[in-house]
Amino acid sequence: MTQPYARTIPEDLVLLCAGPAGGTVRMSGGFHRMLAGGVLAEMLVGGAIAVEGRHITQYQPFAGQDPVAAGVLARLGEAGKRRRPPTLDVAVRRIGRDAVGPALASLTARGLLSTERRRFLGVFPYRRHRVTAPGAGQEIAARVRIAALAPATAGARDRQLAGLLAAGGPARQVFPGPAGADVRRALKALVRELPIAGAVQRVISSDAAAASSG
Numbered sequence: 634m635t636q637p638y639a640r641t642i643p644e645d646l647v648l649l650c651a652g653p654a655g656g657t658v659r660m661s662g663g664f665h666r667m668l669a670g671g672v673l674a675e676m677l678v679g680g681a682i683a684v685e686g687r688h689i690t691q692y693q694p695f696a697g698q699d700p701v702a703a704g705v706l707a708r709l710g711e712a713g714k715r716r717r718p719p720t721l722d723v724a725v726r727r728i729g730r731d732a733v734g735p736a737l738a739s740l741t742a743r744g745l746l747s748t749e750r751r752r753f754l755g756v757f758p759y760r761r762h763r764v765t766a767p768g769a770g771q772e773i774a775a776r777v778r779i780a781a782l783a784p785a786t787a788g789a790r791d792r793q794l795a796g797l798l799a800a801g802g803p804a805r806q807v808f809p810g811p812a813g814a815d816v817r818r819a820l821k822a823l824v825r826e827l828p829i830a831g832a833v834q835r836v837i838s839s840d841a842a843a844a845s846s847g
Contacts, residue, residue: 642672647746676705699735748762
């Protein structure tokens with residue numbers, strides 16, 4: 634029997650960012666930084682990199698990486714020839730928006746997202762992505778809740794996913810109101826504990842500060 638396809642951390646983050654009403658994926662704020670962190674987290678749990686504090690301390694290319702991860706590993710190799718590999722903050726910045734397209738394309742190809750071409754003010758083209766399976770986000774949110782409230786029972790992948798959700802900002806939308814307050818508090822603790830989530834949060838804060846000063 635064929636095993637079901639295991640979604641990557643960036644793909645799960647995309648599905649978590651779908652609005653509860655129409656299922657539209659919300660890509661505002663630090664969305665692309667969060668997905669960049671998802672690429673690094675996927676590499677970490679897959680054994681391609683090791684992390685200590687704010688630094689990538691080891692990297693080991695292996696088969697089966699997606700194009701974004703393969704590019705990151707290639708850049709780490711080049712950097713390693715000249716100096717220490719970049720910090721996590723720098724890695725999140727360098728990945729940038731490169732993490733978004735592959736995650737959207739993969740989910741669309743498997744029928745989990747639909748894409749609608751639209752025009753803003755009737756002139757500027759853009760694409761709207763909608764989740765076609767509303768239950769997918771709920772299942773992922775349930776795993777995040779467990780990772781936040783009972784971290785000892787959660788796997789490394791779900792802990793990384795939960796930390797990135799909090800670092801990227803959508804935790805309040807996924808767990809709204811007083812009923813979600815305990816989950817949101819626990820997620821904040823995960824951000825402080827997980828280096829990649831912490832890097833994403835710092836980069837997003839830096840982006841916001843630069844935007845306000847500009």
